[in-house]
Amino acid sequence: MKVLVAVKRVIDFNVKPRVKMDGSGVDLMNVKMSMNPFDEIAVEEAIRLKEKGQATEIVAVSIGPAKAQETLRTSLAMGADRAILVQTDEEVEPLAVAKILAKIAEEEQPGMIILGKQAIDDDNNATGQMLAALLGWPQGTFASKVEPANDNVTVTREVDGGLETVRLKLPAVVTTDLRLNEPRYASLPNIMKAKSKPLATKSPGDYGVDVARRLETVKVTEPAKRQAGIKVGSVDELVERLHGLGIAK
Amino acid sequence: MSVLVLVEHDGKSVKDATLATVTAASKLGEVHALVAGNDIDAVAQDATKIAGVAKVYVASSPALEHQLAEAIAPVAAKMMESHDAFVAPASTTGKNIAPRVAALLDVMQISDILSVEGPDTFTRPIYAGNAIATVKSKDAKKVITVRTTAFEKAAADGGSASIEQVDAGRDPGTSSFVSLEASESERPELTSAKVIVSGGRAFGSSEQFHSLLDPLADKLGAAVGASRAAVDAGYAPNDYQVGQTGKIVAPQVYVAIGISGAIQHLAGMKDSKTIIAINKDEEAPIFQVADIGLVGDLFKIVPELTEKL
Numbered sequence: 194m195k196v197l198v199a200v201k202r203v204i205d206f207n208v209k210p211r212v213k214m215d216g217s218g219v220d221l222m223n224v225k226m227s228m229n230p231f232d233e234i235a236v237e238e239a240i241r242l243k244e245k246g247q248a249t250e251i252v253a254v255s256i257g258p259a260k261a262q263e264t265l266r267t268s269l270a271m272g273a274d275r276a277i278l279v280q281t282d283e284e285v286e287p288l289a290v291a292k293i294l295a296k297i298a299e300e301e302q303p304g305m306i307i308l309g310k311q312a313i314d315d316d317n318n319a320t321g322q323m324l325a326a327l328l329g330w331p332q333g334t335f336a337s338k339v340e341p342a343n344d345n346v347t348v349t350r351e352v353d354g355g356l357e358t359v360r361l362k363l364p365a366v367v368t369t370d371l372r373l374n375e376p377r378y379a380s381l382p383n384i385m386k387a388k389s390k391p392l393a394t395k396s397p398g399d400y401g402v403d404v405a406r407r408l409e410t411v412k413v414t415e416p417a418k419r420q421a422g423i424k425v426g427s428v429d430e431l432v433e434r435l436h437g438l439g440i441a442k
Numbered sequence: 443m444s445v446l447v448l449v450e451h452d453g454k455s456v457k458d459a460t461l462a463t464v465t466a467a468s469k470l471g472e473v474h475a476l477v478a479g480n481d482i483d484a485v486a487q488d489a490t491k492i493a494g495v496a497k498v499y500v501a502s503s504p505a506l507e508h509q510l511a512e513a514i515a516p517v518a519a520k521m522m523e524s525h526d527a528f529v530a531p532a533s534t535t536g537k538n539i540a541p542r543v544a545a546l547l548d549v550m551q552i553s554d555i556l557s558v559e560g561p562d563t564f565t566r567p568i569y570a571g572n573a574i575a576t577v578k579s580k581d582a583k584k585v586i587t588v589r590t591t592a593f594e595k596a597a598a599d600g601g602s603a604s605i606e607q608v609d610a611g612r613d614p615g616t617s618s619f620v621s622l623e624a625s626e627s628e629r630p631e632l633t634s635a636k637v638i639v640s641g642g643r644a645f646g647s648s649e650q651f652h653s654l655l656d657p658l659a660d661k662l663g664a665a666v667g668a669s670r671a672a673v674d675a676g677y678a679p680n681d682y683q684v685g686q687t688g689k690i691v692a693p694q695v696y697v698a699i700g701i702s703g704a705i706q707h708l709a710g711m712k713d714s715k716t717i718i719a720i721n722k723d724e725e726a727p728i729f730q731v732a733d734i735g736l737v738g739d740l741f742k743i744v745p746e747l748t749e750k751l
Contacts, residue, residue: 209705210569219573287541288550316568316686317553322511322541331512331617334538337680347620351680352534353633353689354452358620359510365616371670371687372680407550411563411576419712422733424724428746431718431736435751438716440637440662440695 194304194341194363196239196248198273199294200232200255202264203314216412219314228264231309233271234369237376238339239307240272247341248305250274254297256290258282262392269387270379276392281404287315289397289404291323296400298328303364305346310335310368321368331361335370443471443561446499446521448514448530448539449489453479453507456488458634459531461595466588467529468494468596469558475499475603476521478514478610480507486605493597498605505613509535515542517611522547522583532587532690533633544585551585552577556592570686571709590633591692591713625681627666632684635665636694640684640711643671644700644722644740651677654744655699661751667691667711669701685710700740703728720744 204210205225213220228236242248253268255261256279265276279293298306311318325332333339333348337356340347341363350357351370379387397404425431445467450457460475467473475489478501489498499521505513518539522528528543530536532554544551555564556574563578564586632638639659645651651672659666668678670685684691686709696714701707703719703726711717712731719732722739729735736743 204569210572212573219569286550288545288548291545311687314569316566316570317541317551318537319541319544319551319553322538323545323551325511326515326542326545329614329616331614332538332542334511335534350534352622353681354622355625355679355681356623358623360618360620362616370680372674407579407581408552409578409580411578413568413573413575416567416571416574419717419731421730422717422735424729424735424737426736428736428743428750431720431734431747432750434718434734435662435695438695 194248195250195252195301196242197298197301197303197306198232198235198239198251198253198268199306199308199320200236200253200264200268201229201312202226202255202257202261203229203312206230206313212413212415216414218410218413226260228267229309229312231311231369233376234371234373235307235309236268236271236273237374238369241374242341243272252277252301252303254279254294256281256285256293265392266387267379269390270384271377275390278392278394279397279400280394281397283404284406285404286406286408287317287319287323288407289402290320291327292402293397293400294324295327296402305341305363305365305367307367307369310370321366325366330364330366332366333359333361334368336367337370337372339367339373443526444524445471445473445527445529446518446525447473447475448518448528448536449475449477449485450531450533450535451477451479451482451485453482454484456485456492456598458595459533459590461492461598462590462593463529463531463588464492464494464596465593466555466558467527470527470561472496474525476501476518478506478517479509480504490603490605491599491601493600495601495603498603499608500605501608501610503610506610508619510617510619511539511542512614512617513611514539515546517609518543519546520611521608527584527586529586529588531590536587540585540587547583547585549581549583549585550579551587552579553587554589555586556589570706572705589690591690625679629659630663630665632665632667632682632689632691637662637664638667638691638693639664639697639699640667640669640701641672641677641699642669642701643675645672645677648677654740658744658748661748669704669707698728698732699744701728702726703731
């Protein structure tokens with residue numbers, strides 16, 4: 194079974210995003226960029242499936258600027274076999290990303306597509322579900338366990354009330370949650386090896402997908418700040434405060 | 443404008459997330475509720491009573507019993523022929539279903555809205571809540587998920603909507619429900635609790651997490667939450683997690699114990715009315731958002747607090 198993984202280049206999760214003064218967005222100049230953490234988990238899961246003999250080939254796809262090549266090289270260094278960059282300087286929304294991925298899926302015929310459940314920049318949590326809809330495939334979102342067997346995959350999902358398990362017919366779309374696995378670091382020899390792995394560069398036009406935005410960003414602002422309050426010196430004082438709030442019996 | 447709201451339910455009754463979603467939807471137009479499931483007359487009756495709901499559509503079939511996205515999305519998409527917007531709570535159920543509906547309609551979803559600024563303009567958090575974007579949708583039909591803590595709940599009583607049965611579609615046969623491992627708890631649900639006590643990695647073990655926090659929560663009638671670090675360390679189950687990638691909560695009082703206050707945690711609880719922080723590190727970022735702070739060892743403070751309450 195071939196596995197497709199989608200990866201996005203985003204602001205590094207350790208960097209505190211700063212809103213631009215003119216309100217046009219978040220300042221990404223000279224900011225460390227990395228692979229979206231949920232996508233790292235997606236790459237790791239694909240590699241584990243390959244190590245268990247359940248996946249045969251891993252194709253990593255990214256849609257983004259030329260620099261997204263670095264993100265793809267990271268996935269190749271982790272263990273993906275080849276990569277496709279759909280290069281564009283436009284900010285591509287989940288719907289258009291899903292349309293491009295659907296076209297790639299038609300070409301590549303993977304048995305499973307694994308994506309992060311959301312990107313930590315636009316926080317949409319939509320691409321995987323949209324992709325599944327466009328392909329008419331089942332979806333296992335927010336996965337904490339992925340177990341393929343024969344022509345189906347059993348996915349345990351992190352839902353509000355606990356853990357839900359569903360069985361999906363392959364091919365299927367899976368989106369990753371935090372506790373699915375802990376991604377590996379690429380070793381130096383593997384980073385070197387990744388440089389010679391194949392990376393094809395395409396454009397959205399190659400797939401006939403219009404990436405014009407449907408959502409116009411009117412402005413971006415900082416959230417309202419909370420003010421730090423007071424410190425109390427003892428448990429007794431805290432108890433008094435709790436009584437004051439009317440929550441302690 | 444007519445708006446179709448996805449009713450979140452557990453097969454027996456309407457969940458609270460639906461009520462805030464109705465409030466958000468009513469800012470756009472006339473609210474119709476979609477109850478999808480199997481053998482769900484009780485839920486449908488509940489939904490007719492929600493203030494502001496004009497009509498309740500019921501799609502009932504065995505294929506819809508577990509509200510799998512593969513079965514519900516086509517039903518909702520069909521109903522969108524006669525509606526202008528589809529609005530769902532940004533719960534794990536809503537987040538699973540709504541984008542699938544959006545793609546079937548060729549619409550870009552507006553995720554996790556905080557406010558309705560106009561018929562096509564909304565605010566939503568980006569970058570884990572570090573920025574708020576105002577976005578304007580160019581799509582003719584809207585598909586929206588709602589951050590339910592950002593809207594008042596509609597009254598669960600007082601409405602008198604009519605019920606109409608609709609086509610429940612067919613089972614696509616691509617997915618099936620296996621099991622639900624529900625977290626059993628006598629305590630209130632995190633997302634609707636008035637008081638939450640939440641623990642972090644400082645508790646050191648699952649035993650200490652529960653032996654210290656549970657009695658305190660019982661005294662306060664509170665729900666128990668956890669930071670991502672505590673969940674990752676295995677001290678608490680995944681559905682305890684409060685934060686950008688876990689649950690977004692806004693109780694009257696949020697008590698953060700042994701939680702340093704990482705950005706991703708703050709994003710999930712900073713709209714709480716009063717925040718109380720207990721931490722041994724007085725420089726911990728949690729104190730920058732806390733209304734009341736107490737610096738000290740949680741292993742001493744929590745038992746003392748529980749006893750004195």
